[in-house]
Amino acid sequence: xxxxxxxxxxxxxxxxxxxxxxxxxxxxxxxxxxxxxxxxxxxxxxxxxxxxxxxxxxxxxxxxxxxxxxxxxxxxxxxxxxxxxxxxxxxxxxxxxxxxxxxxxxxxxxxxxxxxxxxxxxxxxxxxxxxxxxxxxxxxxxxxxxxxxxxxxxxxxxxxxxxxxxxxxxxxxxxxxxxxxxxxxxxxxxxxxxxxxxxxxxxxxxxxxxxxxxxxxxxxxxxxxxxxxxxxxxxxxxxxxxxxxxxxxxxxxxxxxxxxxxxxxxxxxxxxxxxxxxxxxxxxxxxxxxxxxxxxxxxxxxxxxxxxxxxxxxxxxxxxxxxxxxxxxxxxxxxxxxxxxxxxxxxxxxxxxxxxxxxxxxxxxxxxxxxxxxxxxxxxxxxxxxxxxxxxxxxxxxxxxxxxxxxxxxxxxxxxxxxxxxxxxxxxxxxxxxxxxxxxxxxxxxxxxxxxxxxxxxxxxxxxxxxxxxxxxxxxxxxxxxxxxxxxxxxxxxxxxxxxxxxxxxxxxxxxxxxx
Amino acid sequence: xxxxxxxxxxxxxxxxxxxxxxxxxxxxxxxxxxxxxxxxxxxxxxxxxxxxxxxxxxxxxxxxxxxxxxxxxxxxxxxxxxxxxxxxxxxxxxxxxxxxxxxxxxxxxxxxxxxxxxxxxxxxxxxxxxxxxxxxxxxxxxxxxxxxxxxxxxxxxxxxxxxxxxxxxxxxxxxxxxxxxxxxxxxxxxxxxxxxxxxxxxxxxxxxxxxxxxxxxxxxxxxxxxxxxxxxxxxxxxxxxxxxxxxxxxxxxxxxxxxxxxxxxxxxxxxxxxxxxxxxxxxxxxxxxxxxxxxxxxxxxxxxxxxxxxxxxxxxxxxxxxxxxxxxxxxxxxxxxxxxxxxxxxxxxxxxxxxxxxxxxxxxxxxxxxxxxxxxxxxxxxxxxxxxxxxxxxxxxxxxxxxxxxxxxxxxxxxxxxxxxxxxxx
Numbered sequence: 048x049x050x051x052x053x054x055x056x057x058x059x060x061x062x063x064x065x066x067x068x069x070x071x072x073x074x075x076x077x078x079x080x081x082x083x084x085x086x087x088x089x090x091x092x093x094x095x096x097x098x099x100x101x102x103x104x105x106x107x108x109x110x111x112x113x114x115x116x117x118x119x120x121x122x123x124x125x126x127x128x129x130x131x132x133x134x135x136x137x138x139x140x141x142x143x144x145x146x147x148x149x150x151x152x153x154x155x156x157x158x159x160x161x162x163x164x165x166x167x168x169x170x171x172x173x174x175x176x177x178x179x180x181x182x183x184x185x186x187x188x189x190x191x192x193x194x195x196x197x198x199x200x201x202x203x204x205x206x207x208x209x210x211x212x213x214x215x216x217x218x219x220x221x222x223x224x225x226x227x228x229x230x231x232x233x234x235x236x237x238x239x240x241x242x243x244x245x246x247x248x249x250x251x252x253x254x255x256x257x258x259x260x261x262x263x264x265x266x267x268x269x270x271x272x273x274x275x276x277x278x279x280x281x282x283x284x285x286x287x288x289x290x291x292x293x294x295x296x297x298x299x300x301x302x303x304x305x306x307x308x309x310x311x312x313x314x315x316x317x318x319x320x321x322x323x324x325x326x327x328x329x330x331x332x333x334x335x336x337x338x339x340x341x342x343x344x345x346x347x348x349x350x351x352x353x354x355x356x357x358x359x360x361x362x363x364x365x366x367x368x369x370x371x372x373x374x375x376x377x378x379x380x381x382x383x384x385x386x387x388x389x390x391x392x393x394x395x396x397x398x399x400x401x402x403x404x405x406x407x408x409x410x411x412x413x414x415x416x417x418x419x420x421x422x423x424x425x426x427x428x429x430x431x432x433x434x435x436x437x438x439x440x441x442x443x444x445x446x447x448x449x450x451x452x453x454x455x456x457x458x459x460x461x462x463x464x465x466x467x468x469x470x471x472x473x474x475x476x477x478x479x480x481x482x483x484x485x486x487x488x489x490x491x492x493x494x495x496x497x498x499x500x501x502x503x504x505x506x507x508x509x510x511x512x513x514x515x516x517x518x519x520x521x522x523x524x525x526x527x528x529x530x531x532x533x534x535x536x537x538x539x540x541x542x543x544x545x546x547x548x549x550x551x552x553x554x555x556x557x558x559x560x561x562x563x
Numbered sequence: 564x565x566x567x568x569x570x571x572x573x574x575x576x577x578x579x580x581x582x583x584x585x586x587x588x589x590x591x592x593x594x595x596x597x598x599x600x601x602x603x604x605x606x607x608x609x610x611x612x613x614x615x616x617x618x619x620x621x622x623x624x625x626x627x628x629x630x631x632x633x634x635x636x637x638x639x640x641x642x643x644x645x646x647x648x649x650x651x652x653x654x655x656x657x658x659x660x661x662x663x664x665x666x667x668x669x670x671x672x673x674x675x676x677x678x679x680x681x682x683x684x685x686x687x688x689x690x691x692x693x694x695x696x697x698x699x700x701x702x703x704x705x706x707x708x709x710x711x712x713x714x715x716x717x718x719x720x721x722x723x724x725x726x727x728x729x730x731x732x733x734x735x736x737x738x739x740x741x742x743x744x745x746x747x748x749x750x751x752x753x754x755x756x757x758x759x760x761x762x763x764x765x766x767x768x769x770x771x772x773x774x775x776x777x778x779x780x781x782x783x784x785x786x787x788x789x790x791x792x793x794x795x796x797x798x799x800x801x802x803x804x805x806x807x808x809x810x811x812x813x814x815x816x817x818x819x820x821x822x823x824x825x826x827x828x829x830x831x832x833x834x835x836x837x838x839x840x841x842x843x844x845x846x847x848x849x850x851x852x853x854x855x856x857x858x859x860x861x862x863x864x865x866x867x868x869x870x871x872x873x874x875x876x877x878x879x880x881x882x883x884x885x886x887x888x889x890x891x892x893x894x895x896x897x898x899x900x901x902x903x904x905x906x907x908x909x910x911x912x913x914x915x916x917x918x919x920x921x922x923x924x925x926x927x928x929x930x931x932x933x934x935x936x937x938x939x940x941x942x943x944x945x946x947x948x949x950x951x952x953x954x955x956x957x958x959x960x961x962x963x964x965x966x967x968x969x970x971x972x973x974x975x976x977x978x979x980x981x982x983x984x985x986x987x988x989x
Contacts, residue, residue, distance in 0.1 A: 092753070094953060097951055098912070100951060108950045109950070139947075141912055173940055175924075175927070177927065201910075201912075223731075223907060223908055223909050224905060224906070224919055225904065225907075225915055
């Protein structure tokens, strides 16, 4: 059935939007961001901050654009004198009890109160300094959340998230009038596995992440579109880096996967990306010891080893490796007696009750589905047994290194003790240091981008395996992740026709049956 | 228990006829006085017919907004797909208003009968009577009346619950009242959806004031035409209305007059005029939320929905607060603002912050530390607090401030200029 469209004009721009859409969303389509605080597309409408007041022709009063549905022929004026003056009034009211402690506030620079005040607030306050401001002490809400009530504008996004999305209503508005504050149930803590989202939802610096506290000013951060590696859900995230150190992970909206949210497990799952004990140079065994060398030497050593070895090969790979890396690693052994396997760490599943098909999944790896698509199996124990008699064992960033008789080639980010007897060790980039893609549990192919440089001589794994493949005569090496993905898409039916350009940064479903 | 005055000859006693007769509180006593006959009459009719009669009578909501009652009932879905609810607003928290309290104290069965008729008209199977928490005595009386009438079987399948409020002014706002009945914080809700579409528990709901419903049995027994005839000026304001008069009059109390009655006569005749040696200075005609009238406006005002609007205020709930010339208007307005600041539910920014800020400015003016610019600031804040929020609590705080500054500006200026002794407010 074709979608019913409604035509309206917003600030002189004609738009056609679906019936039932809210004016504030329609305005975005007209290129207009109506200032707002309580409204959030991922939460039920509250209509309390009164910031998004706009003038609508033929309506006697200003209307809040977050609770007004579009209508045919509607003429919306967000910049009319009445609307602007009403919003300026709201901003003035919001600031009278606000401490204006931006210089020490974590939110400064990414604060909607700052932004909209700058945009249309009064230059000065008319609130006499003789009047006291509301004061309440900082509250420890939960494992990662601090509440600074003095900065709170009572938009209730946090309350609505816990009530309607997490469905664990532990927050409320306590007290009335200008004494009001966000209260937490006295016998509970804000420790829901998805509670950290309240910090992202808070438009001001009232709910803070203890983990991120005082780590950086917003303007010092570089932001990179990435994917969470915490489980097989494939939540879209942004990696915030300061001076090439990942300091924060935040959800990146993707209505098909994680809407506007990520779980706390994913949010906290980034410190390993900054590990200092990385392999920074290729290592080759010489005289029973590993010695640093250059890439050419190391790659030659691997090709020599592979050419001279028997036909039985076992690959043990990490389900955190990119689809591209897994593909080229598989291609190396085309025509040989090959077994490839991966293992997945399992944990407890933690659903977000208010969003269908969104959970911290028990399977704590981002690319198990991709590994399966490329022919790697889940029979890890069998693969370990096979490794005992294999001529060559290739381990890709998997710490569980088997006992074996044949030659070990270890490709990884860090060097586990048992990898020290490898013939060759090749240093690779981690997820924050390369471009790549994963296939999530539902078969959705999604890209992640490089957020910081890899240490030393470490290179993306797809580059390493593509170079090795070329040296072994399997065609030309690839020069970028996009090119690497093109090769994958040509070879793998499920990904046929897809490209980095097409995937964009929200991904596309692969032609695979959905995992159970 | 306060005893009511004897009816003044100029009063039209309809709702207040049995005020003071303890026997009228009893089920038997009420039936003896013709009670529950209207309910039987209504039950014999199609619900739509009852709605039409009330529409024809011109009855308008007595809680404050004055919305036509029959029209409100007609908004309920004709085809019943979900349970329908009736909510009776007995929260009566508007300062200066105490009419519903007396209706419940003296004629609880009048309210119950009106409730049952309304429930029939809107096809509701459940009615909630939301009684102000402080009304302990009316609650006890209502409770007994409900038990007696229920055991006499007058309600049939209709379930009537008494729900006691917990002391918040805002719970008298219809959508906040519904939230409160649902067990939630008493916060007003954004409209639409309107209660007739999604009210209490998300079901089609009608909310009526106590006095409105108490008038319904009379309309049924005596007819819409008769009720419509009760009108002294505007044909759009029909029937009688209880006015709760308080303040500097000789005989404060509830007075029932036909709509269109002169406010002057109410004050000077029915209430016995001002205290000796005092003259009228100002009057709030419709509960604390409406603009203040000065003496000339008061003395020329007709008490009906249109007449009070003509004088720049509103009929509201009929809570008439009378001030004589001894009154410090700045102080009175500060007390009103402080009340609203205390009662603001804290949802809307303008109300949460504006009511408190307004109070602080007024307190500072009273303390002799006000600035000339404060008056313009108050007016500007009031402008920002009017017509921009979910409910009208914010507007209610602004109304007395704006009208007060407009009509009694010199009193504010006296404090600011130091011509008047500062008042330290606790």
